[in-house]
Amino acid sequence: MGVQRVMGIETEYGISMPKAPHANPMVLSGQVVTAYAQAQGVRAARASWDYADEAPLRDARGFDISRGVAHPSQLTDEWGGDTDDPTLANVVLTNGARLYVDHAHPEYSSPEVTTPRAGLIWDRAGEAIMADAVARLAASPPGVNLYKNNTDGKGASYGTHENYLMRRSTPFAEIVRHLTPFFVARQVICGSGRVGLGVDSKRPGYQIAQRSDFFEVEVGLETTLKRPIINTRDEPHSVADKYRRLHVIIGDANHCDVAGLLKLGTTSLVLELIEAGAMTDNLSVRNPVAALQAISHDPSLTTLIELHDGRKLTAVQLLWRYHDLCHARLEATGEGSERHTAEVMRWWADVLAKLESDPMSAAREVDWVAKLQLLQAYRERDAMEWNDPRLKAIDIQWSDVRPDKGIFNKLRAGGRFTDLVSEDEVAAAVTKPPEDTRAYFRGRCLERFGDDVVAASWDSIILEVPGRRTLHRIPMMEPLRGTREAVGDIIDVSPDVAALLEGLTGDLDRR
Numbered sequence: 069m070g071v072q073r074v075m076g077i078e079t080e081y082g083i084s085m086p087k088a089p090h091a092n093p094m095v096l097s098g099q100v101v102t103a104y105a106q107a108q109g110v111r112a113a114r115a116s117w118d119y120a121d122e123a124p125l126r127d128a129r130g131f132d133i134s135r136g137v138a139h140p141s142q143l144t145d146e147w148g149g150d151t152d153d154p155t156l157a158n159v160v161l162t163n164g165a166r167l168y169v170d171h172a173h174p175e176y177s178s179p180e181v182t183t184p185r186a187g188l189i190w191d192r193a194g195e196a197i198m199a200d201a202v203a204r205l206a207a208s209p210p211g212v213n214l215y216k217n218n219t220d221g222k223g224a225s226y227g228t229h230e231n232y233l234m235r236r237s238t239p240f241a242e243i244v245r246h247l248t249p250f251f252v253a254r255q256v257i258c259g260s261g262r263v264g265l266g267v268d269s270k271r272p273g274y275q276i277a278q279r280s281d282f283f284e285v286e287v288g289l290e291t292t293l294k295r296p297i298i299n300t301r302d303e304p305h306s307v308a309d310k311y312r313r314l315h316v317i318i319g320d321a322n323h324c325d326v327a328g329l330l331k332l333g334t335t336s337l338v339l340e341l342i343e344a345g346a347m348t349d350n351l352s353v354r355n356p357v358a359a360l361q362a363i364s365h366d367p368s369l370t371t372l373i374e375l376h377d378g379r380k381l382t383a384v385q386l387l388w389r390y391h392d393l394c395h396a397r398l399e400a401t402g403e404g405s406e407r408h409t410a411e412v413m414r415w416w417a418d419v420l421a422k423l424e425s426d427p428m429s430a431a432r433e434v435d436w437v438a439k440l441q442l443l444q445a446y447r448e449r450d451a452m453e454w455n456d457p458r459l460k461a462i463d464i465q466w467s468d469v470r471p472d473k474g475i476f477n478k479l480r481a482g483g484r485f486t487d488l489v490s491e492d493e494v495a496a497a498v499t500k501p502p503e504d505t506r507a508y509f510r511g512r513c514l515e516r517f518g519d520d521v522v523a524a525s526w527d528s529i530i531l532e533v534p535g536r537r538t539l540h541r542i543p544m545m546e547p548l549r550g551t552r553e554a555v556g557d558i559i560d561v562s563p564d565v566a567a568l569l570e571g572l573t574g575d576l577d578r579r
Contacts, residue, residue: 070398070409071336074180074233074306074505074547077191079321080173080226081198082217082467087210093172096212098154100174101167104201105159108499110518160524162499162515163193164507173226174198174214179507180526180547183408184333186502188325189489193497199469200498216321217260217467218278221460223268225282230316232336233547236309238343243314244287244298246342249351249375250335250390251297251318252360253383255280256369257419258331260320261436263443263454263463265365272454273365274443276436278320280364286356297356305526307545314339323467323476325488326415326433333412334387337394346397351389352376367440369427384424391416432486439466442475509550512559513568520565531565540569 083100085091158168164179176194181187198214205212219225234243259277263269267281275281288296297318304313316335322328341347353359354374362371363383372380381389395413398404404413415433422430431438443459446452452459468474471481479485501511506527513521513529522539523530531540544550555572562568 070340070403070406071184071333071412072182072406072408073336073339074182075184075187075332075336076178076180076231077187077194077332078175078177078227078229078231079191079194079216080170080175080228081469082215082220082226082464083173084213084215085210086213092155094155094169097169097172097174098157099205100198100201100212100214101157101159101169102154103204104167104197105157107200107204108161110159110161110514160510160514160521161197162501162511162518163190163497164501164505164511165190165194165197167197174201179501179511180505181502181507182504182548184329184331184336184412185408185489187332188328189493189497190502191322191328192489192494195469196494196498199471202470214469215464215467216323216469217262217464218320219262219269219282221262221264221269221464225267225279227279227317228319228321230319230332230335232314232316232339233304233306234312234314234339235343236304236312238312240300240312242342242345242347243339245350245352246347247338248286248297248356249353249373249386250338251316252353252356252363252373253386253390254331254334255320255360255364256383256423257334257387257416257434258320258322258327259364259434259436260322260467261439261463263459269460274367274440274454275364276367277364279318280360283318283357283360297360306547311547320435321467322435323480324433324435324438324485326419326486327435329412329488330415330419333408334390334394334416337409337412338390341390341393341397344397347393349389349393350375350377351386367427367436369423384420387416388420388424391420432484438476438479438485439463442466442479503552503556504548506544506547506550508552509544509555509559512556516559516562517565517568531569533565533569535566540565542569542572 083093083096085096155169161167166177168175176197178190178194181190195216202212202214218228255277261276262278263274265271265273265275283295283297285294285296287298287300288294289300290296295317299315299317301315302312304311319331322331352375354376359373369382369384372382373386374380398409403409419430419433427437428441431441443462446462466475471477501507510524510529520532521529522532527544529542529544533540558571559568562571
């Protein structure tokens with residue numbers, strides 16, 4: 069047991085053009101993707117993404133939704149075929165990530181990684197990429213602003229989704245039963261905080277998480293309407309009879325390193341408990357959607373969650389129970405000393421202890437606490453009520469991706485937060501892929517043979533070999549193959565794609 073598994077984060081960025089507030093956000097998003105892609109010498113055509121193996125309407129409960137009744141936002145495997153339309157911009161980057169227009173937002177989908185720390189690094193690389201795109205567009209006024217947040221404060225919400233590869237053999241009902249209470253409580257660690265209560269933020273107040281008010285049901289396939297705590301999309305992007313990809317849509321976009329690490333790390337540990345059948349305590353919550361929102365509305369962290377067995381716990385107490393179950397399992401397996409696992413367990417206990425004794429003491433580690441601390445200072449200085457529009461403006465400005473404008477970025481530069489990864493690591497991850505997953509092969513192919521890559525996806529890459537009539541599709545269904553150890557030397561010595569294919573074929577023959 070441990071935190072290591074294949075995982076990644078998809079982040080939709082809020083977008084605006086302050087000097088042209090009625091501009092089409094889809095067009096603006098296309099400009100963001102295209103500006104960055106062109107600067108990197110990557111084509112921004114929709115055709116650069118391979119949709120052959122995508123199945124967004126397959127439900128983990130054992131059925132497919134009819135395309136005729138599906139909401140258009142669910143049809144992520146369809147496009148209009150117009151490669152010149154900026155709203156369809158879609159590229160694969162040399163770091164193995166995907167950068168594209170997802171409806172009205174530019175989205176950065178990180179490459180596959182195997183540890184929470186790597187997930188944090190390549191997620192922050194996405195912030196750097198978006199900041200680079202904004203800087204390039206600023207050269208042609210009026211420019212575009214991007215925000216790493218999850219709501220515009222006017223009733224719209226956009227996602228930060230996590231993905232975890234799980235064993236297919238784990239019953240989905242067990243995932244729902246044991247993961248739902250964890251997600252109800254997890255927000256006190258990794259919520260990003262926002263001004264206003266309710267989906268439209270019209271009720272005065274401050275809440276822990278940006279996304280919680282937008283969830284309506286416990287389980288379902290939707291991601292934009294009737295959002296569920298547990299999403300049932302069954303689209304593994306890998307060997308389907310071996311793996312399932314758990315698509316988590318309930319998280320916030322994090323800026324604090326510790327919160328981002330814990331979001332991925334604690335979830336991975338709880339998933340390992342579920343896979344191992346080691347959840348010895350049934351923590352099922354009565355009315356989980358109502359509990360989710362009640363917790364979000366209570367920065368004092370005193371709201372009690374009623375469990376089905378009659379127990380009443382705060383969110384912090386519930387998370388301590390998950391922590392202790394994970395700790396006991398790690399002690400039994402002897403895997404608690406593995407460095408990535410030990411790091412997550414250490415921070416998990418540290419943050420829970422701070423939240424339990426004095427929530428404001430976690431301001432260096434937890435987004436919602438840090439933001440609340442800043443907002444309270446403004447309120448006290450200027451005698452502002454929670455419905456003061458200046459507080460909402462500060463809330464939005466907090467997440468601005470520009471280093472010199474974003475409040476969080478300026479505070480980070482001043483040493484206000486606990487940083488776990490270096491700026492050098494993040495800068496390298498902007499162009500370099502992780503070395504221990506198939507993202508390495510995808511990214512290096514784009515780097516070395518970009519002109520010959522016709523399309524790519526999470527589980528395939530299509531190459532055009534000069535002098536050959538047909539395209540060559542390389543399947544990558546196993547996420548832990550295509551690593552630097554496996555193919556790095558072959559890529560390095562291949563002068564062209566023909567040599568690459570020959571090297572790969574020869575390597576398979578030798579096996």
